[in-house]
Amino acid sequence: MSKQLPPISLPLSRRGLGLLAAGAASSLALGGSVFAQGKALTALGHRVHQTSATTGPAGDATEAWRKQAGASVNWVTFGDNNAIHERLLREVTLGETSIDVGYLLNGRAVPRNLRLFEPLDALMKDAPLEAPDDFAPGLIAPLKLDGALHGIPVRHATNALIYNEAILEERGVTKLPATFEELVELARKLTFKRDDGTQVQGLAFTAVFASNFLTLARCLGGDYMTPDGKLVAAEAPMVKALSTxxxxxxxGVLPRNFATVNNEEITTWMQQGRAAMTINPFARLVTYNDPQKGKYGGRFKSLLPPMSADLAGKVAYAPTVEFWSLVIPKNAKQKPLSWDLIRALSSKAGTRTMALNGNGPTRISTYADPALMAAMPYAADEAAALKASRIHLPAFDEQARAHDIFIEETQAAILGIKPAQAAMDDAVKRVRPLLG
Incomplete structure (x- = not known):
């Protein structure tokens, strides 16, 4: 199961102060590629994918490529992640498809699905990708199957702890937590009732995504599964995180309706000062800090959750990440031209343009761009988080079912329905048969 918000909610209001001028746009053109004039590609994705690629303060990331290739891009878009994947995965099973390039969310990039998309190695050999080592490593590994790369990451949402510094001041807090234990105590201190009767939650986040729980569990070295597929949910670190x-x-630090609260409600609570901290992608800072949406505009900051005292300085923290990739259906008819478009969009210039238009850049170097740093005060923090990030579960065909089991048992542990150890023992027992 994938987060309903992060993949599509990287806000369009990451305002870049600098635009891509003609010189920068021309660097998008991939020299040496010649295609027949009048060609057209069809790209399938979310509406925000088209918007960030073609509209915004930095301009159109496809413009130079379209002129150079003599081609156009027809966008087929939906406003719902499930609708995108239902259409895409149906198209790739046909004898042939009119879809030339598709956007694939990492939760759907499982072996069964990746086999339906073109391995990119041969295309990369003929027309190399610009600076492939510039992409965050945690976004590349899940796209490989049997040693071959099947997609190029182009948009991400990486989790952070977002806090309201005004509430910290209200409670007399002058120092941010340096360890996980201090973070837990801070959440307790930030839970209080104001004189007007307003209840403030020290911590609030949606309880339907494994990535949110792992954002905290990884502070203790905990995980549901390791990247190589080993089940570790019932081991001490994960059990301790859920017990905490x-x-x-x-x-009462977490809201009473913890199991059912949604992200829209969390946003309202944060903007109204009814929640002090939450777990959400860095990009949420733009929404929270909008002065038109509440009295705390400009007071929200990000923090990577700190490791526990016994692991600090010994184990690196791995933030959770969700991301979209560009893929080419195996049954597509214009694969070299499709690859050329992917190279343009994922180039340094293309990544920069889309980032200034509101996209979460998947290249680390993009975060050092002066215009992006001016638009995103948290750019350096997000870059560091992205570089160390890792997806919530490794890719396997029954990943979605496993995710739902982990969430069900996790909620049972937190709500006191089961002891944490029993809940995770049951989760492992239920997930193991799904691994094949």
């Missing part, structure tokens, strides 16, 4: 969250729920 169960204690916070019992103490």
């Amino acid at each position: 969250l169960a204690d916070l729920y019992k103490a």
